[in-house]
Amino acid sequence: MRTDLTLTTPLPIFDGHNDALLRLFNSTTADPVAGFLAGGEAGHIDLPKARAGHLAGGLFAVFCPSPEKIDFGALRAAGGEVPMPPPLPMDTARASAVRMISLLFQLERASAGQFAVCRSAADIRAAIGRGAMAAVLHIEGVECIDPELDFLDVLYAAGLRSLGPVWSRNNAFGYGVPFRFPGSPDIGPGLTDAGKRLVAACNRLGVLIDLSHLNERGFWDVAELSSAPLVATHSNAHALCPTPRNLTDDQLRAIRDSNGMVGLNFATGFLRPDGQMNPNTDIELMVRHLDHLIEIAGDTHVGIGSDFDGAMIPAAIGSAADLPVLVEALERHGYDRPLLERLGTGNWLSLLERTIG
Numbered sequence: 001m002r003t004d005l006t007l008t009t010p011l012p013i014f015d016g017h018n019d020a021l022l023r024l025f026n027s028t029t030a031d032p033v034a035g036f037l038a039g040g041e042a043g044h045i046d047l048p049k050a051r052a053g054h055l056a057g058g059l060f061a062v063f064c065p066s067p068e069k070i071d072f073g074a075l076r077a078a079g080g081e082v083p084m085p086p087p088l089p090m091d092t093a094r095a096s097a098v099r100m101i102s103l104l105f106q107l108e109r110a111s112a113g114q115f116a117v118c119r120s121a122a123d124i125r126a127a128i129g130r131g132a133m134a135a136v137l138h139i140e141g142v143e144c145i146d147p148e149l150d151f152l153d154v155l156y157a158a159g160l161r162s163l164g165p166v167w168s169r170n171n172a173f174g175y176g177v178p179f180r181f182p183g184s185p186d187i188g189p190g191l192t193d194a195g196k197r198l199v200a201a202c203n204r205l206g207v208l209i210d211l212s213h214l215n216e217r218g219f220w221d222v223a224e225l226s227s228a229p230l231v232a233t234h235s236n237a238h239a240l241c242p243t244p245r246n247l248t249d250d251q252l253r254a255i256r257d258s259n260g261m262v263g264l265n266f267a268t269g270f271l272r273p274d275g276q277m278n279p280n281t282d283i284e285l286m287v288r289h290l291d292h293l294i295e296i297a298g299d300t301h302v303g304i305g306s307d308f309d310g311a312m313i314p315a316a317i318g319s320a321a322d323l324p325v326l327v328e329a330l331e332r333h334g335y336d337r338p339l340l341e342r343l344g345t346g347n348w349l350s351l352l353e354r355t356i357g
Helices: 020-026 032-038 047-053 072-076 090-110 121-129 150-158 193-205 216-225 249-257 283-297 320-333 337-355
Strands: 013-018 055-062 115-117 133-140 160-164 261-264 302-304
Touching (some): 013 133, 013 261, 013 302, 020 032, 020 055, 020 090, 032 047, 032 090, 055 090, 090 133, 090 150, 121 133, 121 337, 193 216, 216 249, 249 283, 261 337, 302 337
Parallel strands (some): 055 133, 115 133, 261 302
């Protein structure tokens, strides 16, 4: 597939998942919004790093943390499992969700047009076209939404266009996959009755349903109930890294057949065949996962879902500024320019046109 393109030709990237809002929420600095816009602080994503790495935008996740500290040290040994905290009370989740959504809009307001909250694929294209960072509001684990779904309508009016029914912590809508290695995603029941109502409501509103943390039974529940494409915004290949967080080949085929999408997750524990969270992880493993995702799901159904600011990533990609490192590795591997453009922005924008409009 080699062409005559020059290595490291700038490639705009739309990212299916980041946790920058959680980082800002947890920040101890006086003005985290100003820090994001000016750069110079710790973290994977800020505006200058995005500019340097040609990160054009992405789904900005609202993840409501548990009060209890989660110890991922158990995954350092094969057969380890991270104990999950108890379900998060709705009021606790709602308070942190509202704060993170506020931070998103503060970024837009303070950015002088350099950061735009987008509600449609047309909004995303327009923002990227004028050089602004395009942000879509996403919620990862919907503990802030009541089972009656009243708050979903409020969130939609505020700009919510994508949600994952669960994080790995179970909730009123379904059951997540544990942080375990090795392991199958086929663990426990799937969607609850409230979760099934949530799927119908998302289809009605035009809200993307993210399957990344949902267990396999829940995945197939969504596949049966939803009229929208199946999407896993930040998941990898179970065949290469057998953690429950990754997708089986059957799940990848279902995503392909639904005209859906999967985004490559940069988290080392979901890349490495030993499942270890280790920054000394070769970029070649990212290439192998992309090869497999493309082989099974097809090259029009794969993109990037970095998990920036929410995971340990390979040291060679220290931040969004280093995205060209991955692009160059893919070019050396033989990915031509049309394929890179599909992986970078084309596939995500096409998918979002089919889901959020």
